[in-house]
Amino acid sequence: MMHVFHTRMGVCGVDYLREALTSVKLLDSDASPGDSKPPKAVIAAARAIERHLGGSPQDLTGLAIDVAALPPFHRTVYEAARRIASGTTTTYGELAAAVGSPRASRAVGRAMATNPLLIVVPCHRVLASGGALGGFSAPGGAATKRKLLALEGAWPLVKSAPPPFDAARAVRHLSAQDDALGKHIERVGPLRLRVVPAPSLFFALGRAIIFQQLSGKAAATIHARYRLLFDDGVPEPEAHARLSDEQLRGVGVSASKARSLLDLADKSLSGSLPSLGALGAMRDDEIIDALTAVRGIGAWTVQMLLMFSLGRADVLPADDYGVRKGFQRLHHAREMPTPAELTRHGERWAPYRTVASWYLWRVPSDNEPG
Numbered sequence: 104m105m106h107v108f109h110t111r112m113g114v115c116g117v118d119y120l121r122e123a124l125t126s127v128k129l130l131d132s133d134a135s136p137g138d139s140k141p142p143k144a145v146i147a148a149a150r151a152i153e154r155h156l157g158g159s160p161q162d163l164t165g166l167a168i169d170v171a172a173l174p175p176f177h178r179t180v181y182e183a184a185r186r187i188a189s190g191t192t193t194t195y196g197e198l199a200a201a202v203g204s205p206r207a208s209r210a211v212g213r214a215m216a217t218n219p220l221l222i223v224v225p226c227h228r229v230l231a232s233g234g235a236l237g238g239f240s241a242p243g244g245a246a247t248k249r250k251l252l253a254l255e256g257a258w259p260l261v262k263s264a265p266p267p268f269d270a271a272r273a274v275r276h277l278s279a280q281d282d283a284l285g286k287h288i289e290r291v292g293p294l295r296l297r298v299v300p301a302p303s304l305f306f307a308l309g310r311a312i313i314f315q316q317l318s319g320k321a322a323a324t325i326h327a328r329y330r331l332l333f334d335d336g337v338p339e340p341e342a343h344a345r346l347s348d349e350q351l352r353g354v355g356v357s358a359s360k361a362r363s364l365l366d367l368a369d370k371s372l373s374g375s376l377p378s379l380g381a382l383g384a385m386r387d388d389e390i391i392d393a394l395t396a397v398r399g400i401g402a403w404t405v406q407m408l409l410m411f412s413l414g415r416a417d418v419l420p421a422d423d424y425g426v427r428k429g430f431q432r433l434h435h436a437r438e439m440p441t442p443a444e445l446t447r448h449g450e451r452w453a454p455y456r457t458v459a460s461w462y463l464w465r466v467p468s469d470n471e472p473g
Contacts, residue, residue, distance in 0.1 A: 104118065104119060104141065105117065105118045105119075106119065106141040106145055106146070106149055107130065107135065107136055108149045108152075108153060109153075110152065110153045110156035110157060111156055111157045111158065111328065111331055112129065112156040112247075112250065112251075112331065113129055113130070113132065113242075114129070114130040114131065114132055115127065115128065115129055115130065115149070115152060115153070115156065116128045116130045117145060117148065117149055117152070119141065119142070119145045119169075120169050121142070121169075122142045122143075122144035122145060122167060123144075123167040123168055123169035124145070124148055124166060124167065124168045124169065124220060124223060125168070125169050125170075125172075125219065125220075126219040126220060127152065127219070127220045127221045127222055127223050128221060128241075129221060129241050129242050129243070129247065130242075131242070144167065148166045148167075148223075151163060151166065152222055152223070155222065155254075156222070156254070157328065158254050158324050158325070158326075158327030158328035158330075158331060158354070159324045159327070160189040160190070160254065160255050160256075160327070161189075162189070163185075163222065163223050163225075164185050164186070166223055168181075168220055168223060168224070170219075170220075173219075176202075176204075176207075176210065176214065177214045177217070179202050180198065180202055180211055180214040180215070181214070181218065181220065181224045183198060183201045183202050184198060184215070184218075184224050184225060184226060184228070184229065185223070185224055185225070187225055187228045187229070189225075189228075189255045189256075189257075190255045190256045190257050191228065191257060192228045192229070192230050192234075192252070192257055192260065193228065193229055193230070194208075194229065194230050194231065194232055194234070195208040195209075195211045195212045195215070195229055195230075195231065195232070195237075196208040196232060198211050198229055199211045208232075211229075212237075215229055216238070216240050217240075218240070221241050222251070225251075226239075227239060227247075227248045227251040227252060228252070228255075228257070230260075234260050236248060236249065246334055246335055249335040249336045249337070250330075250331060250335070250336040252336065253327070253330045253331070253333075253335070253336025253337065254327040254328075254330060254331055254336065255327075256323065256327070258335075258336055258337070259302040259306075259337055261299055261300055261301075261302060262299075263297040263298065263299045264297065264298050264299075264300075265296075265297065265298070266294075266296050266297075266298050266414045266416065266457075267298070267414045268414070268416040268455075270293070270294040270296070270458070273294065273416065273455035273458040274288055274293075274294060274458065276452075276455055277452055277455055277458060277459055277462075280451045280452060281451060281452065281459075283433050283434060284433065284452075284459060284462065284463075287433055287462060287465075287466060288462055291462060291465050294458060294461065294462075296457070296458070296461050297411075298411060298412065298413075298414040299411060299412060300412055300413075301379060301408070301412045302337065303337075303339070303379055304371070304376060304377070304378065304379040304382070304394075305338060305339060305340050305343075305367060305368070305371050306337065306338055307379075307408055307412055308367055308394065308397060308400055308404070308408075309329075309338050309343075309364055309367060310326055311400065311404045311407070311408070312360050312363045312364055312367065312399050312400070313325055313326045313329060313356065313360060313364075314326065315360070315399065315404075324355070325354060325355040325356060328354035328355060329351075329354050329355075329356060331354070332346060332350055332354065340367070340368040340369075340371035340372050341368075341372065343364060343365075343368040344365070344368045344369070344372065348361060351364070359399070360399065362398060362399075363397070363398045363399030363400070366397055366398040366399070367397050367398075367399075367400075370396065370397055375396070376393065376394070376396075376397070377390075377393055382413060383413075387409055387415055387417070387418060390405060390408075390409065391405045391406070391409075394408070402422070403420055403422055403423060406418050406420040406423075407420070409457075410457050410460070415457060416454055416455055416456075416457050416458070417453055417454040417455060417456045417457060418456060418457045418460070419445070419446065419449045419452070419456035419457075419459070419460055420460060421442035421443075421445045421446045421449070422442050423460070425463070425464045426445070426460050426463045426464060427439040427440055427442070427445055428466075429462075429463030429464055429465070429466035430445055430448070430463055430466075432466045432467070432468060433463065433466045
């Protein structure tokens with residue numbers, strides 16, 4: 104029996120045997136309605152899949168599946184594939200090694216190509232060697248695979264990396280210049296700052312606009328739904344400019360943020376914003392001046408871009424509550440420092456104020472262990 108339901112990525116159908124899923128498919132829009140009274144467990148599974156495809160990633164590993172009719176090797180591969188967490192990817196070779204057959208990457212590829220349980224057995228998270236996207240047997244092919252990875256936050260394939268400056272030298276400098284900070288650094292341990300390069304400036308600033316004044320989970324859901332408006336799940340200014348207000352409201356983007364995104368798209372298309380590559384030759388203050396011309400983008404947002412996308416070493420977000428609160432706790436002060444006071448004190452941390460900020464974010468409160 105098949106149960107058919109609608110999702111933000113189109114029509115989906117699940118075949119089932121008693122209360123276990125035997126297949127999950129993406130269907131054409133004119134697919135027949137299917138069984139109108141499936142078991143409660145199947146309805147619950149469909150709702151979980153619908154939420155996942157709607158931009159709110161779910162843990163689908165608990166859904167019951169029936170793969171008893173499939174070859175033993177396929178069953179083993181699918182069991183291992185179900186352990187690939189949302190937001191992460193692996194390769195055919197790595198999956199082959201995980202099932203104890205490191206030379207069987209082609210056999211793993213064949214198993215993925217005939218996977219009857221799309222999304223529940225997440226074959227879209229398996230890539231070709233070198234991180235290449237590879238194929239996808241569902242309707243839409245590779246474009247659908249990109250969309251699925253995008254809504255889970257795993258596309259574009261951008262790997263985090265250590266910052267491009269000498270972290271050990273930065274720590275030594277800060278410890279020598281500030282005794283209190285040095286003792287705190289010793290307690291926290293080595294710098295674990297990671298830099299995640301943005302695929303484009305439009306992508307980075309658009310995400311920042313959507314995330315403003317929202318909890319991380321709510322913002323991530325809206326951003327995932329927003330990305331589903333684009334063919335490959337990657338927002339670009341040309342495609343954004345063609346979106347309607349109704350489409351943006353439909354994925355949860357407020358009217359104010361829609362205006363900011365449109366201004367970002369317009370400025371990107373007009374060439375009034377520097378390219379992501381051009382930022383490398385600009386000073387921090389020049390970048391802040393250029394990017395805060397966009398509606399809804401303030402200095403703090405650009406500072407986060409400088410620190411965590413560009414890996415700049417000497418950024419001090421003096422208005423940031425967490426940095427100011429960390430400084431207050433570190434020095435056991437009655438009040439938080441003003442941004443101006445923090446800026447003056449922070450001069451001794453140059454040229455590694457980014458590193459100082461990272462450690463200040465990690466000063467525990469009085470009732471937390473040090």
